[in-house]
Amino acid sequence: MTQERTLSRSERLRLLTQTTRDTDMGRLLRMFWHPIALSRDLAAGKAMPVKVLGEELTLFRGEGGQAHLVGGRCRHRLTLLHTGWVEGDRIRCMYHGWQFDGTGACVERPAEKEAAPPPNAAIAGYPVHEYCGMVFAYLGEGPAPEFDLPRKDVLERPGALVVSTKETWNMNWFQQIENSLDAVHVSFVHQALRVGSFGRAVTASLPELSYEENEAGIEQTARRSADNVRKSDWTFPNNNHVVVPGLTKDDPWIDFVIWMVPQDDEHSTRFTLYALPPGNDAANKRFIDYFSKYGSYNAEDHCQELFLEGKAPPEGDLLAGLISAQDFLAQKGQGVIADREDELLGRSDLGVVTLRRIFWRELDALRENRPTKRWHRRAKPLELPTQPGLKKEAATA
Numbered sequence: 001m002t003q004e005r006t007l008s009r010s011e012r013l014r015l016l017t018q019t020t021r022d023t024d025m026g027r028l029l030r031m032f033w034h035p036i037a038l039s040r041d042l043a044a045g046k047a048m049p050v051k052v053l054g055e056e057l058t059l060f061r062g063e064g065g066q067a068h069l070v071g072g073r074c075r076h077r078l079t080l081l082h083t084g085w086v087e088g089d090r091i092r093c094m095y096h097g098w099q100f101d102g103t104g105a106c107v108e109r110p111a112e113k114e115a116a117p118p119p120n121a122a123i124a125g126y127p128v129h130e131y132c133g134m135v136f137a138y139l140g141e142g143p144a145p146e147f148d149l150p151r152k153d154v155l156e157r158p159g160a161l162v163v164s165t166k167e168t169w170n171m172n173w174f175q176q177i178e179n180s181l182d183a184v185h186v187s188f189v190h191q192a193l194r195v196g197s198f199g200r201a202v203t204a205s206l207p208e209l210s211y212e213e214n215e216a217g218i219e220q221t222a223r224r225s226a227d228n229v230r231k232s233d234w235t236f237p238n239n240n241h242v243v244v245p246g247l248t249k250d251d252p253w254i255d256f257v258i259w260m261v262p263q264d265d266e267h268s269t270r271f272t273l274y275a276l277p278p279g280n281d282a283a284n285k286r287f288i289d290y291f292s293k294y295g296s297y298n299a300e301d302h303c304q305e306l307f308l309e310g311k312a313p314p315e316g317d318l319l320a321g322l323i324s325a326q327d328f329l330a331q332k333g334q335g336v337i338a339d340r341e342d343e344l345l346g347r348s349d350l351g352v353v354t355l356r357r358i359f360w361r362e363l364d365a366l367r368e369n370r371p372t373k374r375w376h377r378r379a380k381p382l383e384l385p386t387q388p389g390l391k392k393e394a395a396t397a
Contacts, residue, residue, distance in 0.1 A: 013340045015363055016356065017172045019262040020054035024363045028372070029053060030140035032237055033150055034261045035271040036128075037135040038164050042067060047082040047091055051263045053139060057124070058082045062089035067130060068102030069137050071123030075106060081123075101125075131155075132273055133164035149216065152241060152275075153381050154255045159278030163291045166271050167298040167324060172337040173238065173268035176260035179331055180232065180240035181351030183207055183222035189330045193312035196322045197245040201387040202230060211354045216378045218358070220351055233382045236358070236375045243384045247290055247318060251283045252276065253386045254319070266336050274320065290319065297321035299328035307332075 007015075020026045036050050037059055047060035049072060056072030058081040066089060074081050074093040084094040090107060092099045098117075099108040104125025106117040127144040129136045132155050138144035155162055169176075179185060187206055190199040207222035207230070217239075220232040233241040238260045243253045255275040262268050276287045294317045305311040306329055313321035345353065365372045 010341055012360060016174045016340075016359060017265055017337055019173065019265055024367055025359075026053055028359075028362055028366055029237060029262070030138075031145075031372070032140075032375075033129065033136045033138050033144070033147055034238070035134040035150075035259050036069070036137045036261065038166055038271075039067075039130055039133045039135055040164075042135065045086045047084065047086055049080065049082045051267075052137065053262055054264045055124075055139065056080075057126075058091065059128075059135065060086050060091050062086060062102070064089065066102070067128045067135050069126045069128050069135075070100055070102065070104040071125070073123070074098055074100075075121050075123050076109070132162050134271055134273070148377050149235060149375055150239065150259075151377060152255070152257055154277075155257065155273060155275050157275075157278060161276040161284055161287055163274045163287070163295060164272065165274070165291070165295050165320060166269055167300065168263065168267060168269045169300045169328060169332065170267055170336060171332055171334075172265055173260045173262040175331045175334055175338050176268060176270065176327075177238055178352050178355060179327060180234055180258075180260075181211070181218065181220060181355045182349070183209055183220055183230065183232070183351060184348045185330060186222070186230070189326045190323065192326050192329060193306075193310065194315075194322060196318050197247075197249075198319070198323055201245045203228065203387075206348075209348070209350050211351055213354075213358065214378060215376055217375070218351075218354060219382060228387050229385050230387070231382065231384050233378075233384065236373075241384070243386060244319065244323070245386075246276075246283065247286045248283075251286065252279050254287075255384075270324070272320070294319075294321050297324060299324045299332075303328075303332065 015024055018025050019029060034052065036052050042048060042059060042061045044061050044065050045063045047058055050057050050059045058070050058072050061067050063086060072081060073079060074095060076098050077095055079093065079095045081091060081093055084092045090099050090101050097110040098106055100123060101107050104123040106121035109117050127138045129147045136150065184206065186202050187204045191204055203224060205224040207224045210221045212219045217235040220234060222230045241257045244256050246252055246254055257273040259271045260268055261271060297313060297317065297320060306325055313325050362372045
């Protein structure tokens with residue numbers, strides 16, 4: 001038997017950033033559901049292009065309301081399929097009229113003579129699932145797993161208000177993943193540009209860190225004092241759940257749930273859900289009005305004014321845009337794909353080290369044809385504490 005070659009450090013680091021189907025990470029990520037679009041962006045009878053894990057795809061919603069995900073190009077002459085039109089639960093190519101159903105099977109070729117299109121006329125087709133205003137897809141082989149790991153109890157509370165947003169950044173997805181497991185950055189990054197309610201609540205104090213792997217991912221604890229403890233409920237492979245202060249000191253804290261999804265190795269999309277616990281009409285109105293005005297902020301669109309002018313989002317943007325701009329500065333400042341070979345890690349990078357070790361463990365298992373871990377939703381939701389001096393209506397995860 002030939003012994004497998006041991007990968008060098010540089011090769012192992014590159015594994016973390018590669019996401020196409022022919023890579024180890026690409027294979028691993030395709031074992032999970034990922035958000036690919038906001039439900040509100042896809043009207044019935046319409047189609048749109050999406051790019052996920054290096055694949056060009058077509059997302060369309062049938063006239064009856066069901067979403068479908070198929071290949072990005074027609075099997076015939078390879079033109080972009082989203083430029084065609086939806087008929088019932090099928091999409092027709094605008095070039096020569098080839099028609100495909102929601103599984104990617106070709107069901108009609110108008111100019112051809114045979115009774116039925118051959119099997120090789122099919123294009124890719126993937127399962128989709130809509131949840132909390134997002135369209136999720138499973139791009140792996142075989143039957144899709146149960147849609148359970150992405151779910152959060154706080155998103156399903158009767159009376160809760162849930163808002164979805166997205167931003168696409170010109171950077172590798174893993175920089176955003178590592179940021180979620182770097183609790184120390186909060187003491188610095190979220191003091192930049194302008195200190196908002198989030199920065200004030202967490203404070204600039206340096207935390208003591210601990211990390212515990214569980215059945216869903218990693219529980220991160222950052223203890224700055226006895227009454228200033230912050231937890232993150234990170235779910236494998238690319239989701240984080242924290243709480244952030246409400247829009248005023250009297251509003252309940254907001255659950256912030258975020259996925260970092262690779263478009264390709266140089267672009268990634270942050271899909272976010274903000275969930276306000278059931279509350280009074282005034283808090284609900286502030287929440288709705290805020291996201292109506294500021295919910296479309298995309299830090300990438302403001303790259304020059306952030307980096308060269310130090311210009312923060314508008315003063316009224318107290319939450320999503322400010323947090324996003326601060327994170328963008330730190331992560332985009334690493335480059336499109338961070339050069340991890342030249343970094344110098346320390347004790348405060350325990351979360352980053354823990355994260356990489358878990359991914360390398362899973363990638364090694366996949367490459368060696370061993371079973372990977374069976375990740376599943378936490379049996380007991382994690383309580384995410386708020387901070388002192390602010391109204392304590394903490395949501396639980």
